[in-house]
Amino acid sequence: MSKFSPCLWFDGKVEEAAEFYVNAFEQSKINKTDYYVDSEHQPKGSVLTIAMTLAGQEVILLxxxxxxxxxxxxxFFVECETEEQIDRLWETLSHNGEVLMAFGSYPFSKKYGWLKDQYGVSWQLVLSETLQSISPSFLFSGEQFGKAEEAMNQWIEIFGDxxxxxxxxxxxxSVxxxxxxxxxQPFRVMDSGESHDFTFTMATSFYVYCKDQEEIDRLWNAVTAKGKEWPCGWMEDEYGxxxxxxxxxxxxxxxxxxxxxxxxxxQELYKMKRIDIAALRKAYEE
Structure with missing residues (x-):
């Protein structure tokens, strides 16, 4: 099991989006679908999460x-092996989407492009002649400009290895x-001095699979020290x-x-901010 998995927050259309992404990427499949068992947040029985594999990377749709x-x-930075592969992926992802950087030749790659797909998720495609792979890419701009290197080093220190x-x-x-x-697992960071009107949001978060309560407590304390605590095990670092x-x-x-x-x-999870494994297991075993 990978340590980190991107989690994408959708407002409906999760089943449609899952099929769209699985058909777009290689080495992809839907692994599991979970459903709401109460009606506090979404209609009971509606889809809660879909766990899927895209190009060998687990991705969760919420x-x-x-x-x-x-x-x-x-x-999400996607390295592609062949021109045929990147052309097909660009055509699929750009359908009803928005081009952020034109698809074409650049000094750093024979083919590259940046787009926002029809669901709002952003992708950078590059021809690298390696097996298709996906890595998250963080853009530090506005008040966050110049903090890419600092954030990268902090994450390495907190999450380890x-x-x-x-x-x-x-x-x-700047980076x-x-x-x-x-x-x-690969990650990327960049600084941008451009005047962007966007920053990080909870629409894209990252699962961190923890082995025990000790690891949960350590990560929670480190990440939220200058960040924020949110319900259900969500934590926001100082960069947002x-x-x-x-x-x-x-x-x-x-x-x-x-x-x-x-x-x-x-119901036990809804009571929590920091995850209490023992309390969850107790509710499970009652």
Whole structure:
């Protein structure tokens, strides 16, 4: 199991979007669908989350409501192996979407483009002649401009098992682009001095699979020290990026095959900010 999984907050259309993405990417499939067992947030029985694999990367779609919107502050950098592959992916993702950087030749790649798809999710496609892969990319602009390197180093320190693989700086010392890994997974950061009217939002967050309560507590304290605490294990760091601490046995605890049990666990979760594994397991076993 990977340590991190992107979680995308949708306002409906999660089943449609899941099929769209699975058909767009290689090595992709829908793994599991969970449903609301109460009616406090969405109609009971409607889709809660869809877990899928896209190009070998787990991605979670959450049917959360209209509260948050995607922005290009977090995009997904897709390396493609062949021209045929990148052409097809660009055509699919750009359908009813919006082009942010034209698809064409650039000094750094024979083919590259940046777009926002029909659901608002941003993608950067690049021809790299390697197996298709997806990595999150964070754009620091506005009040966050110049903090890309600081954030990258802080995340590596907090989440561990990480290193900077590559970094290119602008003349002013800001980060033009940087690639780093945590627990073997790639991430990217960039600074932008452009006058953008967007920043990070909870529409894109990241599952962090934790092995035990000790790890949850450590990450929670570190991330929220200068950030914010949110319900249900959501934590926002000082840069505005949101992470979710989840247990490695979450699938078991929220298994919809026993609706009454799943309801008990969900009600217990709603009481929490920081996840209490023992309390969730107690609700499961009652």
């Amino acid at each position: 049917n959360g409501g209209p509260e948050f919107d995607f922005t290009p502050a977090i995009s 990480g290193k900077v693989e590559y970094m290119q700086k602008n003349p002013d010392g 033009a682009q940087a690639l780093f890994t945590m627990h073997g 990026v949101c992470w979710q601490t989840v247990t490695v046995d979450m699938d078991t605890l929220f298994d919809n095959s026993d609706p009454e049990r799943a309801y008990r666990v969900m």
